[in-house]
Amino acid sequence: MGKKNKIYLLAYALIIFLVPAIWKNNYHLMVLNIAALNIVVVIGLNLLMGFAGQISLGHAAFFGLGAYLSAIFTATFGFPLWPTIILAMVITGMVAYAIGIPTLKLEGHYLVMATLGFNVIIYILMIQLDGVTGGPSGFPGIPRLQVGGFVFDSDRKIYYLLWTISVGTLLLSLNLIHSRVGRAMAALSHNEIAARCAGIDTESYKVKVFVISAVLASLAGSCYAHYITFVSPGTFSFFYSIQVVTMVLIGGIGSLWGSVLGAILLTILPEILHAVKEYNVLIYGIILMVVLIFFPQGLFPVVAGIFRKRKEEARSGMELVPRKGP
Amino acid sequence: MTFGLQLFQFILSGLTTGSTYALIAIGFSLIHNATGIVNFAQGEFVMLGGMFMITFHSLLKLPMLPSFFLTVLSVAAIGLLLEFGPIRRAKSKEILILVMITVGASISIKGLSMILFGKNPMTLPPFSGETPLILFGAAIMPQSIWIFGITVSIVLALNYFLKKTTTGKAMRAVAASRRSAMLTGIPVDRMILLSFTFSGALGAVAGMIITPITTTSYDVGVILGLKGFSAAILGGYGSMPGAVIGGLLLGVFESLGAGLISSEYKDAVAFLILLTILFLKPSGIMGKGRLRRV
Amino acid sequence: MPEKGFQQNQTILETREITMRFGGLEALNALSFCIAPHQIVSVIGPNGAGKTTLLNAITGVYSPNSGEILFRGMPISGLKPFQITARGINRTFQQVQLFSNMTVLENVMVGMHPRTKSGFWDGLFHFASERREEKKIREKAETLLDSFGLLPKAYWMSAHVSIADQKRLEIARAMAGEPELLLLDEPVAGLNIRETEAMGDLIIKLKQTGQTIILVEHNMHLVMGISDWVIVLHHGAKIGEGRPEEMQKDSRVMEAYLGT
Numbered sequence: 001m002g003k004k005n006k007i008y009l010l011a012y013a014l015i016i017f018l019v020p021a022i023w024k025n026n027y028h029l030m031v032l033n034i035a036a037l038n039i040v041v042v043i044g045l046n047l048l049m050g051f052a053g054q055i056s057l058g059h060a061a062f063f064g065l066g067a068y069l070s071a072i073f074t075a076t077f078g079f080p081l082w083p084t085i086i087l088a089m090v091i092t093g094m095v096a097y098a099i100g101i102p103t104l105k106l107e108g109h110y111l112v113m114a115t116l117g118f119n120v121i122i123y124i125l126m127i128q129l130d131g132v133t134g135g136p137s138g139f140p141g142i143p144r145l146q147v148g149g150f151v152f153d154s155d156r157k158i159y160y161l162l163w164t165i166s167v168g169t170l171l172l173s174l175n176l177i178h179s180r181v182g183r184a185m186a187a188l189s190h191n192e193i194a195a196r197c198a199g200i201d202t203e204s205y206k207v208k209v210f211v212i213s214a215v216l217a218s219l220a221g222s223c224y225a226h227y228i229t230f231v232s233p234g235t236f237s238f239f240y241s242i243q244v245v246t247m248v249l250i251g252g253i254g255s256l257w258g259s260v261l262g263a264i265l266l267t268i269l270p271e272i273l274h275a276v277k278e279y280n281v282l283i284y285g286i287i288l289m290v291v292l293i294f295f296p297q298g299l300f301p302v303v304a305g306i307f308r309k310r311k312e313e314a315r316s317g318m319e320l321v322p323r324k325g326p
Numbered sequence: 327m328t329f330g331l332q333l334f335q336f337i338l339s340g341l342t343t344g345s346t347y348a349l350i351a352i353g354f355s356l357i358h359n360a361t362g363i364v365n366f367a368q369g370e371f372v373m374l375g376g377m378f379m380i381t382f383h384s385l386l387k388l389p390m391l392p393s394f395f396l397t398v399l400s401v402a403a404i405g406l407l408l409e410f411g412p413i414r415r416a417k418s419k420e421i422l423i424l425v426m427i428t429v430g431a432s433i434s435i436k437g438l439s440m441i442l443f444g445k446n447p448m449t450l451p452p453f454s455g456e457t458p459l460i461l462f463g464a465a466i467m468p469q470s471i472w473i474f475g476i477t478v479s480i481v482l483a484l485n486y487f488l489k490k491t492t493t494g495k496a497m498r499a500v501a502a503s504r505r506s507a508m509l510t511g512i513p514v515d516r517m518i519l520l521s522f523t524f525s526g527a528l529g530a531v532a533g534m535i536i537t538p539i540t541t542t543s544y545d546v547g548v549i550l551g552l553k554g555f556s557a558a559i560l561g562g563y564g565s566m567p568g569a570v571i572g573g574l575l576l577g578v579f580e581s582l583g584a585g586l587i588s589s590e591y592k593d594a595v596a597f598l599i600l601l602t603i604l605f606l607k608p609s610g611i612m613g614k615g616r617l618r619r620v
Numbered sequence: 621m622p623e624k625g626f627q628q629n630q631t632i633l634e635t636r637e638i639t640m641r642f643g644g645l646e647a648l649n650a651l652s653f654c655i656a657p658h659q660i661v662s663v664i665g666p667n668g669a670g671k672t673t674l675l676n677a678i679t680g681v682y683s684p685n686s687g688e689i690l691f692r693g694m695p696i697s698g699l700k701p702f703q704i705t706a707r708g709i710n711r712t713f714q715q716v717q718l719f720s721n722m723t724v725l726e727n728v729m730v731g732m733h734p735r736t737k738s739g740f741w742d743g744l745f746h747f748a749s750e751r752r753e754e755k756k757i758r759e760k761a762e763t764l765l766d767s768f769g770l771l772p773k774a775y776w777m778s779a780h781v782s783i784a785d786q787k788r789l790e791i792a793r794a795m796a797g798e799p800e801l802l803l804l805d806e807p808v809a810g811l812n813i814r815e816t817e818a819m820g821d822l823i824i825k826l827k828q829t830g831q832t833i834i835l836v837e838h839n840m841h842l843v844m845g846i847s848d849w850v851i852v853l854h855h856g857a858k859i860g861e862g863r864p865e866e867m868q869k870d871s872r873v874m875e876a877y878l879g880t
Contacts, residue, residue, distance in 0.1 A: 055422060102605050113559055114604050117597035120552065124594040172744045179743030179750065180729075180736055180757070187719045187730045194717035197679055199705035199734030199797050208740065238548065242429055249426055254721075282437025289412050289430035296418030 001174045008257070009174065013167050020159050029155045033227065035267035036159075036166035037220040042247045042263040043173050043256060044216030049245070050254030051182070052209040053189035054104065057241050058115030061122040062214040064236030065092045066221025068126060068133055071142045071231055076132075081146060085222040089215045096214030100207040111210070119238050126233035138232030145226040158227055165223065169216065173256055185209060189254070250291050252298025261300050335464045336585040337578055342470040342539065344577020345477035346372075349532035350554025351561060351569035352484065353525035359501035359564050360521040362421050366428040367408060369551020370435040371526050374401045375533025376542035377439060380448050390453065398530045404435075405526020409519050432547065439544040452538040473535045480531060481570055484524075488566070497521060501564075549593065556600040562610030571611055631693075632657040632832050633678070633709075633801055638687030638697070640673055640856070647673040648684065649856035655834065655849075657800075660827050662835045662843040662864075665853035666877055671836040672714055674853070675803050678834075679711050680704040691801070706734045710799035712790045714806045714836075720779035724770055724789055727778050728761040731796030761796065768792045768822070784815040788822065801832045808839050820846050844868060852876065 001009075020029060041063055048054050069088035073079040079087070099118060103110045127136050134140070145152045145161060152158040176182050188195040188202045196202050225231050243266065251262025269287070273280035295302060350372055357365045378400050382393035412427050453472045458465035488494035499507040500517045508514050532550075533542065540546075553576065561572025576596055584592040603610060633655040640648035647670045655661050663671050676682045678689055680701040689697040696704050710731075719727050736757060742750035765771045768788050773781055778789060787807055794802060804823070808816040820842050827833055837843050843850065844864045851861040854876040860867060867873055 106608055110604055110608050113555075114601060116552065117556070117600035117604070120597040121594050121601070124591060124597075128590050175746050176740070176743040179746075179754065180733065180738045181740055181743040183722070183726060183730050184733055186721060190719045190721045191717050193681065193701075194713070194719065195730075196701040197681070197705060197711055198731050198793065199702050199710075200730075201700075201702045203700075212740075238552070242433075246426065246429075249423070253422075278441050279437070281440055282434055285430050285432070285434030285437050288433060289427055292423055292427045292430060293412055293416045296416065296420065296423045 001178045005174055005178075009167075009171060012170075012260075016163050016167060017160065020156050026155045029159050031268060031271050033155060033159055033162050034224075035264045036162040037224050037227075038244065038247065038263040038267050039166045039260055040169045040220040040223075041217045041244050042251070042259040043169055044213035045244050046248045046251075046253065046256060046259045047173065047176075047185070048209050048213040049248050051177070051185035051189050052206045053192070054206060054210065055112045055245065056115040056210070056213065057112050057238070057245065058117075058119035058122075059213070059217050059244050060236045060238065060240035061115070061119040062092050062096065062217035063221040063224070063240065064122060064126060064231075064233075065095065066218030067225040067231045067236070068139065068221075069218075070222035070225045071139045072132060074143050074226075075139070075141050081143060081226065085219065085226075088222050089218045092218035093211045093215045096211045097207065100210040104206045104210065105203060115241075116238070119241050123233055123237050126236065133233075136233060138230055140230045142225050142229045142231065144229060145223065152227075162223060162227070165219070170256060170260060177256065181205075186254075246288055249296075250288075250299055252300035255298060255300045255304075257304075258298045258300030261303075262298065265299075331463050332585070333582075334462065336581045338461075338464060338466055338470065340578035340581030341574055342467075342473050342577065343536070343580065344557075344574035345473050346532045346536040346550075346573070347554050347557040347576050348570045348573025349477060349480065349528050350550060351558035351573045352481070352566060353528040353532075354555055354558045355564055355566060355569045356497075356521045356525050356528075358558075360497065360518050361424070363413075363424045363428065364555065365408075365522075365525060366425065366551060367432040367435060367547075368525060368529055368554060369547035369549070370432045370439075371401050371405060371529025371547075372533040372536075372550050372554075373439065373542060373544065373547035374404065374435065375530035376450065376537035376546075377443050377448070377533075377544075378530070379534045379537065380450055380542070381443075384448075384450065394534065397534060398527050401530035401533075402523045402527040405522040405524070405529070406519060408526075409522035413522075414515075432551070436544060436547060443544055445544060447541045447543040449541040450534070450537045467539070469535075469538050473539075476531065476535055480528070485566070493517075493520070553593075553596045556596045559600055559610055560603050562612035565610070565612040568610055568612030575611075630656050632691070633834075634690040635674075635678075636688040636690070638677060638684040638689060640670070640677055640682060641685050647856050648677065650687070651853070651856065651858055652687075653851055653858060653861060655801075655832065657832045658827065658830060659848040660823060660833045660835060660846055661849045661851060662837055662847040663851045663853060664837065664840075664843055664867075665859075668855075669853040669876075670856035671853055672805055673856070675711060675805055675834070675836060678704075678803060679709060702734070705797055705799070708798070708800040709803065710794040710797045710801075711803035712787070712794055712805055712807060714809065716783070716786045716790050718778045718786055718790060718793075720777070722778060723775050724778050724781060724785075725758075725761055725765065725774040727789055727793050728764055728796045729757050731793035732757050732760065734797050764792050764796055784811050784818070787811065787819065791822070791826075795826070795831075799831070801834065802826065803834045803836075805836045806838065807835070808837065808842055816842060 019032065023029065041059060045056065045059055048056060066088045069091060070084055073084040073087065074081060099114055103114045126133050145158060152161055184195070184200045185205055187198065188200055188205055192202055247262035247266045248259060250266060251260065252258025270280065270284065273283055276283060291299065350368060353368050353371065354365060357363055375397055378397040379393055382388045382396050383390060408431055412431060413424055416424060416427055452467065452469040454468045456467070458467055488498055496507070496512045497517050497520060499512055500514050504514055557572040557576040558569050560576055561568030561570070576599065579599060580592055580595045583595040631654045636652050637650045638648055639646065639650055651674065663674065665671055673682065677684050680696070680699050680703070684697050688695055691707060691709060696707065719730060736753055738750045738753050762771060762774065765774055770785060770789060770792065773785065778786065781789065791804065791807065808819050811819060816839065823833060823835065824846055835843070835847065847864050849861065850864050850867040852859050852867060852873045859872045859876055860870050
């Protein structure tokens, strides 16, 4: 992934893991924990949007599938924790595959519409199948995350686990971007016909990336369920799908570091906006519009651009990390 | 009540809500045809239609007709502002960004509504009373007649406008090919502005006529917008008659689904239909059917 | 029909009566010809003659309405573009289609996609085999760039190099796929005289390394200068083929270019 990226990753991990030592406020740690999970979802979504050139407006459904499947299998059926999380990922992946195969063959943005419809249907199912899901009042009593015998029963303990997963996802994704597959995806997102003629099976890659993004959302959803130990349909509505797409755009589409930035910013923002009570929705909408109007490339490229000296040269064009040129 | 009569009742009620969906779908089509954007704020225009009408008529006690026109003008103005402001000022012309800007606008409008109108549901009195009329043994609310009448009038008027007036033809030209329209001297920007303004007006009307039946609140915009969008896809995105057919069909399917199967899954009907159409005939009922293999 | 001097087993590409219709327009009309290996074959004809459509048909971007295309004796019509590329046909485009979100070097590395095999898991975890392959890819790409004279600009964003360099880069990317048959669509369009000559030399050099090249061009000087064989299209049909000198004097050809 390049030396620079490795250094940034190390610095990032160091800062992340030092935070609980310095920060004592548990509520803030909880917000950061949610941010960690959002990063996982947003990275997956960015792979889809930035590298496969597709949009999904239904990722809340995959997040929700991970959460509810995890909850149901562990709490209702008593399955073991980590195999369940993996099982949920597999099931979600298969569902994504079923949606992706027909829609990604077509010219135009049919995936958007399909994922939108899918999101609403799953949401309604979460509410209506109350025998299984607990209905609108939610599903309580979900077992906590644990490794071996060690139970993660505080915000502080879980912080390390969730952020390990989050940083790990970033690491693997950075690896992927700077590999043969990553190049193929970047090519296909930029110029699909040229990519096809260069020998890339674009249909297959698009579906695979969509599945990966769904699987990551499922992982995050399962972790969420076992963290909060309670899930309810309201968390997984269409609005969350919009939120994660917004996080991708605000961070910078196609930039993984941007996804980290976007996810953290937009997870913290609503918390800050609580202070202004009923103005929160309005302000959120306005901020969203302002960033999209004036910074369509996202905020991260703005940050990176400040550091880059010679604009023509880059170690790699595909990952926007501050560079000084060769 | 015989089964046939029940069916008739469901269909009638479905056509009623379907007319609203049709108007919303037309709004989507107008903007999409002119710009390629999916206007996520469309649902909010509908919500505002109901809200403004309530403000002018119920709160400010203005008579029905002036309230009607004021509401339409106000929401049309908001549509105009949306294009003139955020959309036009956007540094990027990419469809995704513009669509997400409309999402931001939709959230902002919803947020503003929450502040101005509060969170409680509100309603309008029906335009001409509540006594149902009996038609072939089924009961129709007079409001439904208003809804049909107004919807049909609008569709006819819009059709006339698009086919027979110069401005309307110019709008269609922009929809067919922006470049060619520009080259023949058509003020494309103005046509786009017009499409947003009309969509605002259409949304307002849809909101006003349906509120007496379904009530309204600050957050109905999202689901109405989504359903109108599904209707547009069902009928064939971009096709005006398709939007009408899509809307009416959606309303009927929803009503039949709620009546015959289960009322709890009513909302899911719209999206099940959407998914089915996407998998079977993505171009919709009236769509060109050109399924280009990618 | 195969001309005198070409035998079946010496044909690398053959089209049999391929027809391509767009709406009411017939872009390719029962077009048949054979291409012998290790030649530079130019396809010429007035605008709209169907030249680019032909290239699109060969590379699978379009599927011919009727007729067959055979590559090394095996039918390829109906295959998807990436499958045809894997079999050994690669191309450039009339309007340069680079991946402008990538550097010059990365463009060539993408071109090597069909000849390499690291997948998702390899990419995620950076296994030793993947790292070895990446190193090989990088080295081969650098070597290729060097032979095209583009190595000094390897880390430039591809959109920032000159048009002449972009065209060379596109060919380099195509060559990275190790094709047997290379289709060049107007490689000198927009180039000045010096750049055109350099491109001509490059194409001859490619032929000498064993490539078969189909060249679609309007620049007659280049066509007559480097081609071994010329095929003339008009309204999607072949109106003549032969050695460049013969085609220059052919009356039908002249009529097509100068006539109504």
